[in-house]
Amino acid sequence: MPAWHHDSSGNESAFEDTFTYVISRSKDSSIYDDEDLFTDIHPSYLRRSNQSRMSMTDEDNIVSQYVQPPSSPKLVHRRPTESNTPVFDRQGLQRRGTIMSDSGDSFDMISAYGSDQDSLFKYNDDPFRSHKPKWSAAGLASTVSSPSIPKHLTDKHVLPADYHSATLAGGQMDDFLETDREWDETALKLHQYWSLRGTVNVSVLILIILCVLMLFMGYPVLHEASQQKLRDTLKTPVDDQPKSLTGLRTSLIDPDTPPEALTSKNSRTNKTMRLVFSDEFNQDGRSFYPGEDPFWEAENLHYWQTENYEWYHPSAITTANGSLIITLSQHPLNNLFFRGGMLTTWNKFCFTGGKLEARLILPGRNNVSGLWPAVWTMGNLGRAGYGASTEGLWPYSYDSCDVGTLPNQTYLASQGGGPLAAETTGRYVEDFGPYLSYLPGQRLSRCTCLDSTEHPGPRHEDGTWVGRSAPEIDLIEALGNNGEGEHGQTSMSLQVAPFDAAYNVSDPSGLIATNGSTHASKLNDYTGAVFQQAVSAKVNTSDSAYTLTDNQFDTYAFEYNPGTSKDSYIKWFASNEEVFRIEAHALGPNKATEIGARPIPEEPMYLIMNLGISQSFNWINWDVLSEDWNNDPSNYRMHIDYVRVYQDEDKISEDSISCSPSKFPTAEYIEKHMEAYTNPLLTSWVGTPETGGYDHTFPPNVLLGQCK
Template sequence: MPQYARDYHRVDWLHNIDPIKDRYSGGRGFKDSTGTIFTLRGLMNIGSLVLLAAALLMLFAGYPILTYFFKEAESNKGGFNLGGTNGTGQLFTGVRGLVDPDTPAEALTRMSLDGQRRMQLVFSDEFEEDGRSFYPGDDPFWTAVDLHYWGTGDYEWYEPAGVTTANGRMVFTLIEQPTHNLNFRSGMVQSWNQFCFTGGFIEVSLRLPGSHDIAGLWPAAWTMGNLGRAGHGATTDGLWPYTYDACDVGTLPNQTYPASRGGGPVAAETSGAFPDQYGPSLSYLPGQRLSRCTCPGEDHPGPFHSDGSYVGRAAPEIDIIEASAGVRPGSAGHVSMSCQLAPFNNALNLTTGRDAVVFYGSNRTENELNAYQGAVYQQTASVLVTTDNDVYEDTGGRFERYGFEYKPGYDADSHITWTVGDDMQWRLGSQALAADPAVEISARPIPLEPMYIIMNLGLSSAFSYVDFDRLHFPARMEVDWVRVYQDEDKINVGCDPPDFPTKEYIERHYEAYHNPNLTTWTEPRARGGMNMQFPGNRLAGDC
């Protein structure tokens, strides 16, 4: 018989039955009468379980409780009530603040144009990071649009691929490429609902595309009130280019009373600038959609005046530059430095008077307003400023600085002053926007709305002659930097400030602000409209 044949578990101590420790104890099964839990191993096992339970309790209960009571309050990271989704400001985790850290130290402050006030840099973008994407949601400050700018009959389609950053610059590239039934593709960026400012000084350093003497390209840098989104016609319908806070005929369609009230004023019916094209009427605007005349309880972003009436709201426009090249070989190019206005003066003539319009004797201007003063959809206060030949991509490639300083409101010192380089070019004072009895309108303020920034490179015969025979593509506008300054004691940055809120109104009409195919507010959907009604106007008897 082999060794261990009768002792099956001699080599298996786990299953080897001990006659004492494993004796049967009735219905309770086997019982080790000599065992105890008070051993080193038992204590270690229990201790491990206690530590594990404590760790889990700390992770899922203790840590959140301690964080709630001891965390520091989240700052707005310089956001100052920026519009959009982030309650603490438009800033994603790990993304820089409003002032670009690449901005040179000497550019962090500047003096106001009158030399009396120190101004603080509140926003800058130096574009030093190459390869940035501006598709929706990719950038905290800029969004490149994907649309046709039909309102000015552009020949190009704007798409995000038309804008990027390279060599420390934002580059807009206009190419001849069929897309969306158009022959050209380019780019437009907006800071709409991401970065806005009210008052201050904005300056851009850029190189214009093409040549100074080949006409057709339309590079622009400009600003608009946040309640209107450029390229989204439903949002600008009845808001652009109004800057108005009065309840009078200036808020009504065509700036005239309805026929049931006798019509008029006569000047609004007869002083149009283009009678052969549009007839004698001064204005074709549909009326101010969000006016001071709005009936109580209607759809309006607010706020209210002390008398209970709504504050008149709109989407005014101030242009840094809109550039056009010369038509003849050897001719100089120009930039229009302008403001678009509504309601309109009689015959589109600004109110005259001391400090209404000031020219600074620059050899770049002719010390007179642009002969083009608007048409039936806007009044334009503009001066043409001659550019140097070397500030274009193909004829020198030098970067030039363009900007404007403005103080919003009705005060005697409220103004917009445009600059090229270190030189002031011209000043539009609040006096130029004073009441005009001939058309029965009240004073218009230098724009009070929070303004966002737009930059684009377009192509349209609505702005200038397009010399297709001499133009060549691709054409590029390059922006070296964008900087915004405000008085140190008057910082007002944000797209949803308490005195001019926009956030809730934009959210209520989300589709209008995100669907560029909706071109009007009131037209039916089948015709590309929002199929909405303008709020009632008490002057029109709607209340």
Template sequence: MSLPPHPSSSRRSRLDAYQSLDSRSPTTTPTLSPPLQPFAKRVDSFTSSSSLLSLDSPYLGANRPLSFGEQKLTSSKFTLPHNHMLYLTPDFKEDDDELHMPEPKGQRLGIERDGDFASWRGFVNLGALTLVIVAWIALFAGYPIIYHFTSHRWTNLGAFNLGGTNGTGQVPIMPFHFAVIDPDTPPSAYSKPSWNDPSTSMELVFSDEFNVDGRTFYPGDDPYWEAVDLHYWETNNLEWYDPAAITTQAGNLVITLEAKETHGLDYQGGMMSTWNKFCFTGGYVEANVSLPGLNNVAGLWPAIWTMGNLGRAGYGASLEGMWPYSYDACDVGTVANQSVNGVPVAATINGDAGNGGVLSYLPGQKLSRCTCQNANDDPSKGLLVHPGPKHGDGTFVGRSAPEIDMFEAQVGGGDVPTGEVSQSAQWAPFNAGYIWQNTSTNEVIANPSISVQNTYIGGITQQATSVVTNTDQNCYEGVLGCYSIYGFEYVPGFDNAYITWVSNNQISWTLNGAGLAADAAVEISARPVSQEPMYIIMNLGMSHNFGPVDLPEIPFPVHLKVDYIRVYQRADQKNVGCNPEGFPTIDYINQYAEAYNNPNLTTWVGDYQQTFPGNSFLGQC
């Protein structure tokens, strides 16, 4: 077995070879042997040895010996020039040396400098780096801080719903374009002329087009609307109101009434409102509606209506002594039964025939102008007895929860059953015999051929000013399913106050405020058209209190569909919010929050165990 040469002897042999090569004559060209072919005998599994060598070998057929000419040609490719060692010195300059010089910029030109202090490239690099740093800071520091101070907290208290405390009049900023004016409202609807004075323009202040399908209205789901979960016992309804009955579909709000056992009742319907979230004082509210069921089957009670924010529909304790008062005087009109010891006599006769002719069973106006002036002055109680404000003479402004109805739909019971809407307002205290001053000047019916005064004018709990108007008989779910525009426009207060109702996009009738003037027979003063911030309510239910209910013929399930709802006000009379300066509500509602959030409290005194403030007219101060 032979050993490899010693490393030192190997290096000497190579050095001797180079020196011998360099000492040769410049004309002498040494030759090198062709490279060995270590893979010449490797055979592809798909190719024969002979074909592989003949086709793929770069050496012109490695399976045969090279001829003398081929050997010469091949050796010439590997011949080195005699002075090739000259190119291996650092002093030898080649054409591409400039690309590999590491000297600082300018040194090769004899200039000693490290580069420009400022350059466009430097500025761009620095700017990009700055932007990246700022973006990261904004994302991980700025955004959480901004979100903390601008986001709105979700709770299930009606006064503090998704979007913030709407009861204060704030406008919530919502994702999914929940703005106070729906972005889907067409620009052509941003203004419209007043129905009473077409020369005056009104501007859109609120709208909901219901174009986003699948909305729900459980507490906390929506910034403006909330569905209730209760039995509307006040009118002995046959159904349970459940939030599951209300959604949006195909560009409509849809309220479903169906034969479905819910909470021990045989039917399930729905009611929702903007209570303590969106309110308005004065203006015009309209809705485009397709009515449920058929135009000739009685029993359904679809309605869109409004109420003062100090009373919450369905929450009895909040309504006792509040609904349906609209009064700002201190007299017998503020007391229980609208009388003291049988005086005035007119309050004891010609009233509700089903209750011995008595005019009123109301408990009195809880927050009247007669409230003791020092009612809020006892810090030991820690209670806000009256929400305020006060008049210049120190008396409280009379506060309440009035009601104005856009419509309540019904089917008339004449020879030919016909679809109708009752458009009304409810009042307290009451006129003698519930007869208001409905002269032709104060009660203006636009088309007597389709509109007549309602035969129902009042009872022991309310006085009604109402006109019944035939509807478009095609605009029912079970007929053609078309839509009709309903609404009302009103100016609050006493002087020049009015309410004008609209049915099928036409004026149906107008009530002028003078019709609610003082009534000497019952010793009451004038009642104003509601000055309270009003919220909107929509519902679909049934009740024998409202009229006959033909259960076998109602084609359950039935649906009230609302295409949109919009509110307009005059540019110089805009008043939006549930806590306006002149008629605050939020502090009082917060003080007595349970009355406004617990539907099982049916009365203020009995269930909620609160008291009415002292009344100066009764000598209680």
């Protein structure tokens, strides 16, 4: 479009300024007639209106020079008041002929205000200058002449004169305003401001918001509520003791325990020992999923630490015919080919000192190897199968501040390294090199800095921390020996750290293996490796005490007195006969590795019973095992008739049967690090979450220069 400018005669057009004002005033009800309208526009108008009109031809020439229709009008609805409401552009001036065909039929021209004396725009001194578009329209009621434009130029682009013009003839203004009032006063119907697409969009948005809220707010609340509900089902509101549930005992001593089993004799002092815990498993159909039993819980995990081939699952454990039954079966589960069972009293029942006795039938045969049945105990600060909880605690039993608390049992290179025995007396050089230990160091040691807040306590009189750990005492770990006439055996052992040189105890005279009338025993040739020192004996089992032989029960037990004194010991029994003993002095200080005495475990110990299969324990006779499974999938079961715990009657106390005794507390520390004790996928205390670690550090150690 050509630029607007002043012509050589100085005449200026009032085209845009004048009609812009006309349009704005046409929207106001204060316009009464044409004369008032144009008088209001500008005083000079009256003078111009009396001048002689220019001819139609002259006006046509002017318009043809300066006025052109838009190339692509943009049309919108003004208001959808009536079905015949006109469609107009964003400036309210152009109209589509297909909808408003009367624009050409009724008014064959477009009008503009101007004269020879006026230019089309007045930029400098016009008080009514406007930025309205360069197209205007005037009605036939106007008192000024109207230059005409041929119909074919206006038919598709110009409003009718009675729609947005200087004046509306007759009552058309009132009709127009009345239509607006009807629109303003009419309530919109739902379909006029809502749509299916809008409904779907809003619904999806609301759904996304609800899902996000549920994920980050709802789920944590519901999960905690469900867990609290499980905990509450085992407690009464007044005494915090297990509730009396249908068929579920509430006392530590099973009411089904026969009277003659309520006491026993201490084999060393001949003092009376009283029963403090028992489970006779006489009620059939028990299950041990989390929250179902006040003392036992079946684990749901893979015991990766010993490279087991089975997945431990609660469904593998039940009671029947007066016994607890743990079944190992060819049942694929969680990408493993076997399903076994592991039952513990972790953080529910523990004992310190006394006697553990179990009567059971071993699975399989005495002369076929491959299965791994076990009954054992561990310190409550470590939860079996939860790698993060046991790292740096198992299998320590140590309360000295020396090199035995450090990683690999060696000093730092900057400290000169050594001791030599710790660097050179490892027995599995091809696999691990000459180093004695691959342990990460004792996490909760006596060397922990005095101001540490990451030690569960207590302290010694000198202010140093008591060394804490998760020691292990094994009642039985049974295995078969292949071949005709071979006997089954069980390993009865204490796992130890830190290690003696070459894994040989400091004083071998403290280890005694004895032969009973039924069971022959001998010290185990296997004494440990880089992750544990094993102090153990192999004891022959009864050939009849297997499910696939004579299916007879046999009794196994150990008795111990914690500490490092001359009265501290562990004894093992089979068929009520002593078969192996460890005296405390066997684990005294070791000069070669520069370590102190390893106490007979003083930590509160909990019970564990499991049946699994692993190449790391003994050779697996797959041919025979597979044939037996094919004959009967339930062939490999361990039956436990009862479990009983006794203590010297003069030593029984609240602490002696607690999982968090005052001298060896555990509750606060476990609560503080509950994730490490409840998430079996965490394999390390110090590892990053990406590698399956708990992402915590060991407390600082004074020997490593980490204290302030």
